[in-house]
Amino acid sequence: MPFIETRDGTNLYYKDWGTGRPVLLLHGWPLSSDSWDDVALPLAEAGFRAIAYDRRGFGRSDQPWDGYTYDTLADDLADVMEAVGAQDAALVGFSMGGGEVARYMSRHGGRNVRQAALIASVVPYMLKTDDNPDGTPQSVFDGMAEGMKKDRAHFFASFFKTFYGTTLLQGAGLRSGVSAEMVEWSRDTAMKASLKATLDCATAFATTDFRPDLPHFRVPTLIIHGTADETVPIDAAGRAAARGIAGSTLIEYEGAPHGLFASDKERLIGDLLTFLRS
Numbered sequence: 001m002p003f004i005e006t007r008d009g010t011n012l013y014y015k016d017w018g019t020g021r022p023v024l025l026l027h028g029w030p031l032s033s034d035s036w037d038d039v040a041l042p043l044a045e046a047g048f049r050a051i052a053y054d055r056r057g058f059g060r061s062d063q064p065w066d067g068y069t070y071d072t073l074a075d076d077l078a079d080v081m082e083a084v085g086a087q088d089a090a091l092v093g094f095s096m097g098g099g100e101v102a103r104y105m106s107r108h109g110g111r112n113v114r115q116a117a118l119i120a121s122v123v124p125y126m127l128k129t130d131d132n133p134d135g136t137p138q139s140v141f142d143g144m145a146e147g148m149k150k151d152r153a154h155f156f157a158s159f160f161k162t163f164y165g166t167t168l169l170q171g172a173g174l175r176s177g178v179s180a181e182m183v184e185w186s187r188d189t190a191m192k193a194s195l196k197a198t199l200d201c202a203t204a205f206a207t208t209d210f211r212p213d214l215p216h217f218r219v220p221t222l223i224i225h226g227t228a229d230e231t232v233p234i235d236a237a238g239r240a241a242a243r244g245i246a247g248s249t250l251i252e253y254e255g256a257p258h259g260l261f262a263s264d265k266e267r268l269i270g271d272l273l274t275f276l277r278s
Contacts, residue, residue, distance in 0.1 A: 001013055001060060002015075002016070003061075004079060004080050004084075005079075006056070006075070006076050006079040006080075007075060007079055008064075008067060010061070010062045010067060010076070011062045012053050012054060012055075012061045012062070012079075012080060013033070013054045013059055013060035013061050014033070014052065014053035014054070014080060014084070015033055015040070015050075015051065015052050015053070016049065016050075016084060017040055017044040017049070018044025018045070018047070018048055018049045018050055019047075019049055020047045020048045020049050021049065021088055021089070021090070021114075021276075022048070022049040022051055022084065022086040022087070022088075022089040022090070023043055023048045023051065023089065023090045023092060023276065024052070024077070024080070024086060024089055024090070024091050024092065025039065025050060025051065025052040025092050025094075025097075026052075026055075026077070026091065026093040026094065026096075026097025026100050026101060027052065027054070027055065027058075027096075027097055028094045028095030028096050029095060029096040029198075029202065029205060030156070030189075030198050031058070031059075031186060031189050031190065032054045032058050032059030032189055032192070033052035033054050034059070035094075035261060036050075036052045036094075038261065038262075038265055039261055039265070039268065039269055039272065040052055042269050042273070043276075046273055051080070051084055051086065053080055055073065055076070055197075056068070056072075056073070056076060056197065057193055057194050057196070057197020057198070057200075057201065058193040058194075058197060059192060059193070063193075063196070063197060065196060066200075068196075068200035068201050068204055069204055069208075070100065070103040070208050071103065071107060073099075073100050073103070073204075074100055074103035074104045075107070075108075077091075077100050077104050078104060078107075078108045078111070081111075081112060087112045088112065089112055089113055089114060090113070090115040090116065090117065090276055091104065091113055091115075091116045091117070092116075092117040092119065092272065093116075093117070093118055093121055094119040094120060094121070095120050095121060095122060095205075095231070095258065096122055096201060096204075097121070098118040098119070098120075098121025098122055098123045098241075099121070099122050099123055099204070099205055101116055101117075101118065101121075101123075102123045102124070102210045102213040102214070102216075103208075103210070103213055105213060105216040105217050105218075106212070106213040109216070110216060110219060113219055114219055115220050115222070115275065115276065116217060116221045117221065117222040117223070117224070117275060118221070118222070118223045118238070118241055119224050119225075119260060119261070119268070120225055120226060120229055120231075120232055120238070120258050120259075120260050121223070121232070121238070121241065122205045122210075122232055122237060123213075123214075123237065123241045124209070124213075124214055124237070124240050124241050124244055125208075125209045125210060125211055125240070126206050127141075127206055127209075132236065134233070134235040134236040134240070135236045136206070141202065141203075141206040141207075144159075144202060145202060145203075148195070148198060148199060148202075149195075149199075152190075152195065152198070153191060156187040156190045156191065157183075157187055160183045160186045160187055160190075160259075161183060162230050162231060162257075162258075163186070163257065164178040164182065164186075164257055164258070164262060165178070165226075165228060165256070165258070165259075166183055177263060178259065178262045178263050182262055186259075211244060214241070214244035215244075215246075217245045217246070220247070220249075220278070221245050221247070221248040221249070222248070222249050222251070222272075223238050223242050223248055223249065223250045223251070224238070224250075224251045224252075224260065224268065224271060225237060225238025225239070225250070225251075225252060225253070226253045226256030226257050226260055226263075227252050227253065227254050227255060227256065228255045228256055228257055229257055229258045230257065230258065231257075231258035232258055234252070249275075251271060253267065
């Protein structure tokens with residue numbers, strides 16, 4: 001399997017599909033690069049070079065004890081970009097991956113980036129504070145950590161139903177159009193990550209304030225967010241990011257949940273392709 005060694009010796013598994021201008025796809029918590037496959041394939045078929053990698057601690061990448069802060073994760077992204085020779089690139093971050101995009105833009109000056117996209121992203125700040133009243137209370141994140149420590153498999157079985165907006169209709173199907181098998185696959189994928197990485201990354205995306213990073217987005221930026229996202233609510237995330245990133249474009253998916261790469265796959269592919277070609 002192909003791996004890239006980062007500056008601290010961590011090996012990251014990656015996929016590199018197609019040829020053309022590079023598009024780096026940053027996956028969400030607690031999944032892996034496989035979650036991008038259904039988007040990466042049409043991007044590659046459309047003439048782009050789709051590159052996705054497993055975040056440290058997740059998927060097939062190494063599971064070191066530490067390194068789960070956004071500074072280190074942004075450095076990992078920089079190392080991947082250098083290793084694959086990415087220039088004139090687009091960065092597309094889903095959920096937690098949006099934070100890596102934001103921190104890369106500030107910490108590494110947006111080097112070799114031509115476009116950026118934040119999909120159901122945690123940017124700019126998830127935690128509810130006096131100056132961020134639309135955020136999520138700390139008690140919610142504390143409950144998540146407690147649930148994962150007690151019975152991670154059980155926690156994720158419930159978590160992904162909210163993630164995909166899958167309300168069961170008397171066993172006949174799921175409201176969002178995401179299959180029960182997709183929910184099960186997501187839980188299985190999440191269980192392959194280390195517990196330490198899972199907990200530390202949850203702390204990172206819950207408590208990192210990306211508002212100071214927003215002025216460093218000096219490239220065309222697309223923001224896509226579902227209005228019914230219960231995992232990363234749109235008011236503190238997509239809408240706030242759009243206000244903070246000059247010249248950005250916000251597309252709201254009415255009634256859509258968090259896991260847009262599955263629930264609204266065709267629309268997401270179309271919007272990304274339109275943006276990348278612009």
